[in-house]
Amino acid sequence: MNKKDLTSFKKILIQKRTELLNKTNSAQREMDNDSDINVGDEIDTASHNSEKEMYFELAASDKITLDSINCAIAKAEKAAYGKCECCDNIIPKERLKAIPWTRYCIQCQEEAENPKK
Numbered sequence: 001m002n003k004k005d006l007t008s009f010k011k012i013l014i015q016k017r018t019e020l021l022n023k024t025n026s027a028q029r030e031m032d033n034d035s036d037i038n039v040g041d042e043i044d045t046a047s048h049n050s051e052k053e054m055y056f057e058l059a060a061s062d063k064i065t066l067d068s069i070n071c072a073i074a075k076a077e078k079a080a081y082g083k084c085e086c087c088d089n090i091i092p093k094e095r096l097k098a099i100p101w102t103r104y105c106i107q108c109q110e111e112a113e114n115p116k117k
């Protein structure tokens with residue numbers, strides 16, 4: 001991968017990381033506000049809880065994405081970005097454009113998701 005591509009992918013990764021961090025922060029803020037407003041409001045508790053659970057799920061998957069993004073940024077700094085962590089093959093640029101923080105090539109990803117029995 002040439003330097004120009006590497007720089008532009010790194011830019012996308014940093015931008016996405018900022019986006020995710022902002023999202024996590026604002027979700028956290030909303031939860032804090034909600035607990036203030038809804039003190040003593042028992043009617044809405046059931047629906048409210050499931051909403052909160054959704055927030056937690058979102059935060060968990062966002063965390064995984066965030067980890068991968070941090071990892072990808074670290075790799076970009078060492079110019080090791082764009083290589084599969086499993087088989088060391090170059091990940092096609094089209095795939096990186098779709099998921100810039102991907103750690104594996106399509107073959108390895110598919111094998112991880114559908115292990116042979």
Ligand SMILES: [Zn+2]
Pocket residue numbers: 084085086087088089104105106107108109
């Ligand atoms: Zn691979």
